[in-house]
Amino acid sequence: xxxxxxxxxxxxxxxxxxxxxxxxxxxxxxxxxxxxxxxxxxxxxxxxxxxxxxxxxxxxxxxxxxxxxxxxxxxxxxxxxxxxxxxxxxxxxxxxxxxxxxxxxxxxxxxxxxxxxxxxxxxxxxxxxxxxxxxxxxxxxxxxxxxxxxxxxxxxxxxxxxxxxxxxxxxxxxxxxxxxxxxxxxxxxxxxxxxxxxxxxxxxxxxxxxxxxxxxxxxxxxx
Amino acid sequence: xxxxxxxxxxxxxxxxxxxxxxxxxxxxxxxxxxxxxxxxxxxxxxxxxxxxxxxxxxxxxxxxxxxxxxxxxxxxxxxxxxxxxxxxxxxxxxxxxxxxxxxxxxxxxxxxxxxxxxxxxxxxxxxxxxxxxxxxxxxxxxxxxxxxxxxxxxxxxxxxxxxxxxxxxxxxxxxxxxxxxxxxxxxxxxxxx
Numbered sequence: 001x002x003x004x005x006x007x008x009x010x011x012x013x014x015x016x017x018x019x020x021x022x023x024x025x026x027x028x029x030x031x032x033x034x035x036x037x038x039x040x041x042x043x044x045x046x047x048x049x050x051x052x053x054x055x056x057x058x059x060x061x062x063x064x065x066x067x068x069x070x071x072x073x074x075x076x077x078x079x080x081x082x083x084x085x086x087x088x089x090x091x092x093x094x095x096x097x098x099x100x101x102x103x104x105x106x107x108x109x110x111x112x113x114x115x116x117x118x119x120x121x122x123x124x125x126x127x128x129x130x131x132x133x134x135x136x137x138x139x140x141x142x143x144x145x146x147x148x149x150x151x152x153x154x155x156x157x158x159x160x161x162x163x164x165x166x167x168x169x170x171x172x173x174x175x176x177x178x179x180x181x182x183x184x185x186x187x188x189x190x191x192x193x194x195x196x197x198x199x200x201x202x203x204x205x206x207x208x209x210x211x212x213x214x215x216x217x218x219x220x221x222x223x
Numbered sequence: 224x225x226x227x228x229x230x231x232x233x234x235x236x237x238x239x240x241x242x243x244x245x246x247x248x249x250x251x252x253x254x255x256x257x258x259x260x261x262x263x264x265x266x267x268x269x270x271x272x273x274x275x276x277x278x279x280x281x282x283x284x285x286x287x288x289x290x291x292x293x294x295x296x297x298x299x300x301x302x303x304x305x306x307x308x309x310x311x312x313x314x315x316x317x318x319x320x321x322x323x324x325x326x327x328x329x330x331x332x333x334x335x336x337x338x339x340x341x342x343x344x345x346x347x348x349x350x351x352x353x354x355x356x357x358x359x360x361x362x363x364x365x366x367x368x369x370x371x372x373x374x375x376x377x378x379x380x381x382x383x384x385x386x387x388x389x390x391x392x393x394x395x396x397x398x399x400x401x402x403x404x405x406x407x408x409x410x411x412x413x414x415x416x
Contacts, residue, residue, distance in 0.1 A: 167395070179400075
């Protein structure tokens with residue numbers, strides 16, 4: 001017969017084994033659920049990235065985003081770096097890449113056009129200021145309040161020209177590399193024309209001088 | 224060798240001929256617009272000249288100079304129609320004669336104003352390459368006596384035939400192609416108070 005003391009010993013041992021078994025079982029179950037949670041979290045994160053990528057790429061394609069070209073390009077690179085294996089995202093990336101390339105080319109073309117326009121403006125400005133002396137006479141004659149003033153200005157303007165018969169050509173249009181002119185006139189007649197019509201709506205385009213720095217040919221262009 | 228040179232010369236001439244022809248035959252809308260505007264501008268210039276010639280305060284020598292300029296706008300032999308509220312008859316004068324009569328009108332002050340200057344028939348290319356169109360104008364004529372009282376006034380609608388032809392001239396050793404605008408007859412269409 002088992003004594004009371006040995007029975008207690010046996011119960012203690014059994015309890016210890018049971019506790020060890022319980023602890024071992026409980027630990028294994030907790031580890032397994034943590035892994036699952038991490039997997040679920042990763043999947044959700046991936047799905048969110050796919051969703052976000054699709055949304056942004058579609059916005060870029062539709063032109064509904066207010067991002068600048070640089071911002072769009074940056075967003076495109078970020079999405080591309082995610083290496084998402086979603087076929088829809090891959091297709092959208094291809095389309096957006098093409099679209100951004102076109103937009104970049106367009107922006108570069110516009111920048112170049114703007115640069116050329118500014119260059120032309122600067123050139124015209126310098127050309128105009130180069131002929132300020134003649135232009136000012138023409139404007140003053142056209143704006144003269146009376147005949148005496150106009151005649152005085154005409155006399156001054158004539159000093160700039162080699163003879164009163166210096167030819168004056170007026171370009172009415174420029175196309176295909178050649179100019180269309182109005183009937184050629186002389187500086188004497190042109191100055192009188194300004195006095196009579198009281199309008200100067202041309203601009204000096206080209207001037208030829210003789211060795212005495214007097215004008216021998218004047219080309220104007222309609223504004 | 225001579226045959227090749229001849230052939231090249233023919234091809235070159237044809238190319239030059241085509242280029243010159245292309246400059247006048249197939250004019251772009253922009254060039255056509257420039258020509259349209261040029262013709263309208265000539266009529267506006269004439270309007271100003273008429274006003275200066277008719278103005279009694281214009282010195283005689285100045286009026287004669289302006290008559291010369293105004294006459295240069297017209298084709299040789301062009302006529303100007305003159306009407307009056309007094310009778311239905313329309314008299315036609317050679318433009319020089321018209322300007323000289325205008326300068327000598329027996330009033331103390333004359334005001335002539337042209338307005339509503341516009342195309343009534345667009346410039347159309349004719350078989351000989353000339354562009355022909357008709358521009359209509361309204362002329363308000365007002366005459367005053369010594370006391371400044373209005374003694375006569377009418378408004379006349381007139382049609383001006385316009386001829387535009389491509390011509391060439393040599394200036395400073397280069398050939399200049401230009402559009403020569405010439406005004407033809409000015410016909411009276413209607414006269415009212």
